[in-house]
Amino acid sequence: MPELPEVEVVRRGLAAATTAARIRAVDVVDERALKRHPGDALDFVDALEGRALAAPSRRGKFLWLPLREPDGAARERALVAHLGMSGQLLVRPVGADDERHLCIRMRVDGPGGEHELRFVDQRRFGSLAVDALVPPVDADPAHPGERLPTQVRRIARDPLDPRFDDRAFRALLRGTDRGIKAVLLDQRAIAGIGNIYADEALWRTRLHWAQPARTVSTRKANELLAAVRDVFVQALAEGGTSFDDLYVNVNGESGYFERSLQAYGRAGEPCARCGRPLVREPFANRSSFRCPRCQRLRGR
């Protein structure tokens, strides 16, 4: 399931394959993939055909490729992608067989010749859109050129962004009674974390998912941020986490960080620290995995 490391793997793959590529033709096979696009399919195709793609950017789990006019002029618009839980962006040879859940196909002509950039999505929570680029609400005066798609403006910076504000995040924790995991998953508070990496970071920090955020000490908050960054960097180095082939890189290959997971999906298996069997608990219509000994509610 694509969280920050998986989306970053895809971004890097796209950077190599599509930067400076020109879009020759766009075929919308399933219009439901355009649910975040402000216009219809015709408008989507029209906004892309003939334009070139600039180097891809990412914030949290959102990915976008700025568009250039045929004369090379920058356009304040971008092709925006969100993979949802099963979306894939694939670079394929022209005319390769259609994937079963192919939603959008784009023929692109780049430095490496002609390819197809395809958006494939089994569970259809993902989307492509053409969206305007605007200055971020948290713009840094030292970097006035930064631009974000409008639909990404409400998303916080992610913890690998050098301009992520640790201090502001700690203040946010002090100001809410929500459980710590709910805050980690709130993309307006900190971006890029989903259910898997939330559980991994909490396990590493020995925090219970329901621990009220305001009771997390400054020291623990710093440990938690460090754990989130560590787990992201490690997962990135291992190509991301793949379950049942739903997440793959642009060449269709799985990552292997699943082998390194210590908490997520491991109910009944012994905790790698203390040996107690991990438990699975319902949380916000999904699951949380934790060690009942290492990760207890504190200060109640």
Place this chain on the structure above:
DNA sequence: ACGGACTCCTGGATGC
């Protein structure tokens, strides 16, 4: 205003 519940969707796994 805040936070929790609900919604979109598909197919693999599970249960009777």
Place this chain on the structure above:
DNA sequence: TGCATCCAGGAGTCCG
């Protein structure tokens, strides 16, 4: 064996 139900999840929306 076959049908029904459950479950997974990001982020927008809705409601108390």
